[in-house]
Amino acid sequence: MNKFATSQIRNVCLLGHGGSGKTSLAEAMLFLSKATDRLGKPSEGNTVCDYDTEEIKRGFSIQSAVAPAIWKGVKINILDTPGYLDFVGEVKQCIRAADAALIVVDGKAGVEVGAQLAWEYATEAGLPKSIFINKFDDPECRFRKIFEQLREAFGKRICPLFIPMVENGAVTGFLNLIDLKTRVFNKDGTYDEGLIPDEFKDDVDTYRDMLLEAIAETSDELMEKYFAGEEITREEAVEAIHQGIIDGSICPVICGSAGKMWGVATLLDTINESYPRHTAKKVEKNVDGDVVAIDKEAAEPAIFVFKTVADSFGKQTFFKVMSGNLNNTMSLKNLRSGAVEKFGHIYEVRGKKTVEVDSLACGDIGMIQKLNDTATNDTLTNLDMKPYRMTEYPEPYMTMAIRPKSKGDEDKIASGINRLRDEDKTINFENNAETKQLLISGLGDIHLDIITTRLKARNNVDVELTKPKIAYRETIKKRIQVEGKHKKQSGGHGQYGHVKITFSPGEADGLTFTESVVGGAVPKNFFPAVEKGLVEAMQKGVLAGYPMVNLAADLYDGSYHDVDSSEMAFKLAANLAYKELVKANPVLLEPVGELKVTVPDDIVGDVIGDLNKRRGRVLGMDHIPGKKGYQILDAEVPQSEMTDYPIALRAMSQGKGTFGYRFVRYEEVPANIAQKIIAEAGTEE
DSSP: OOOOOGGGEEEEEEEESTTSSHHHHHHHHHHHTTSSSSOOOGGGTOOSSOOSHHHHHHTSOOSOEEEEEEETTEEEEEEEOOOSGGGHHHHHHHHHHOSEEEEEEETTTBSOHHHHHHHHHHHHTTOOEEEEEEOTTSTTOOHHHHHHHHHHHHOTTEEESEEEEEETTEEEEEEETTTTEEEEEOTTSOEEEEEOOGGGHHHHHHHHHHHHHHHHTTOHHHHHHHHHTOOOOHHHHHHHHHHHHHHTSOEEEEEOBTTTTBTHHHHHHHHHHHSOOGGGGOEEEBTTSOEEEOOTTOSSOEEEEEEEEEETTEEEEEEEEEESOEETTOEEEBTTTOOEEEOSSEEEEETTEEEEESEEOTTOEEEEEOOTTOOTTOEEESSSOOOBOOOOOOOOOEEEEEEESSTTOHHHHHHHHHHHHHHOTTOEEEEETTTTEEEEEESSHHHHHHHHHHHHHHHOOOEEEEOOOOOOEEEEOSOEEEEEEEEEOOSSSOEEEEEEEEEEEOSSSSEEEEEOOOTTSSOGGGHHHHHHHHHHHTTSOSSSSOOBOSEEEEEEEEEOOTTTBOHHHHHHHHHHHHGGGGGSOEEEEEEEEEEEEEEEGGGHHHHHHHHHHTTOEEEEEEEOTTOTTEEEEEEEEEGGGOTTHHHHHHHHHTTOOEEEEEEEEEEEOOHHHHHHHHHHHHHHO
16 A cells, blocks of 8 residues: 655545536546546446445435545545535535535536535635536537636636537537647547647637636736736646635636546646645644644644444544544544544545555545544544534434334434434434424435434334424413312311412413412411422413413412311312313413524525415514625524425525524414314324
């Protein structure tokens, strides 16, 4: 196994819309670099990066994968990510480990939402970006149209390096704007170079001027050359593109066909020559946001865990060497747990295949097995430092109740989901004591479907998902005076308790209990029993059996028996009085939350209309500083109306919309809706 220095390592994250061809491009890069001996296809289920059973069955990526390719002495760690929004957690963790982002765009479909989101994710992470326009062998592709879309979406930093050579409506090769030569591709992905024919000179001049303008802006010296009409050498151009990629002033565009391997060698050359190494950014950030110097020669290594796989074969911990060099004689301390972990066996991973290595240089990516006290987002080092900045995952709001199809499998569900949560930080799991349901939350319906499928495959437990119950409450709106008398004679000592209570709406959440009894009608030693009886009774309301809240009770009169009265008798009497609350205009209350929705300007009206249908109240809206073309809406929406909101918002916004939701308070349910809830509660009893 070859050893690679930091200067020979590139970490590239493939991003883009679902179906744009990220996995196919990774496959082509691996095959062309001879990392594999065959060109796999996602449709045939034989690719390196889509090796999970569910990925093979469904025909698309659902998890990220690492696959290194060696090209002209440089190790390129390819980080292939899913395109579907349900698996954005996988995308975020690969972005955290990458040093550059390659956004794959479908040449037929154009700039889709997934490409725009990929740009946002990479920009937020401070990653250099480039674009590969895929499927350019298709006659329906039009480079000019796609390029204009890219410039409109991302600005003038979009810089062409290669443009297609189209003859008689078909792509026959590519025009190299740096070397001013043609590249005509062979069946094996290699290419032959030649001079540019005269009929393409106008196109070349147009796009080359864009390239030179972008290059010139990287330095004053090149700017002077550009305006003076002097020739910019190939070496100067390559170095300028390299610097422009690093500082974000240039986003190079390459086009090709992953399926035919057209343009893939060109892409690999560009990654080799122009993509940054890990040390290019010079610093990382810790959990407090402070900078931490990247020192490839540090005496002790520091690693960051960006991904965990916890399947039936055991636990695999994927990490990046952030500083120093790691070898298999070392032990490192986990800065979160304090555990000391031995790195006796470290691996390089290509899809599902592993190769043991002795060491990894600063910036490289590796895997270690069976680290029981280490999880995703952990930092391991013997240095005196704070942990590295963690990956921030989206909050899962798609919540369903989950239950086993066979009785007694609840423990299997809990243990299985906890293992899944080790590898997927966008899963939430809760045992709701009030509704007596197990609740599972994910990023969408496909995500939840994958979770249930994996529970079956890994833990042999069949489950079904149902709509979660809402934790309603009950209260009263009217003041009434009632009495409750418990009297029972069954031989010997009897039971006797008699209370008169004034019930009224209370200020506190629970019970506000007072006593205004005079003359000893009810002895003081029975007051606690009356209060306790009411508290216990309030666990079930008089309308639909939901807990009673905001209740004030004043014990103002009653009677007792010297022999037959007891605490139990007065508890039962209080319970009888409580049942009279059905006369106090009881109402149903529902949880209402604050919703903050971030959406593009052009669909604000649609979102407001949808919120109105969900009984929501829009409180205000405002533009977001630094995010042009987006607004944030503040609203209050009942929790019962939010069950399918993740799917609805995604459909309305084509995936561009995001939201956050938190419980605020309880409010009265409208009468017509309350009747349905009460009727449903009656059928469940």
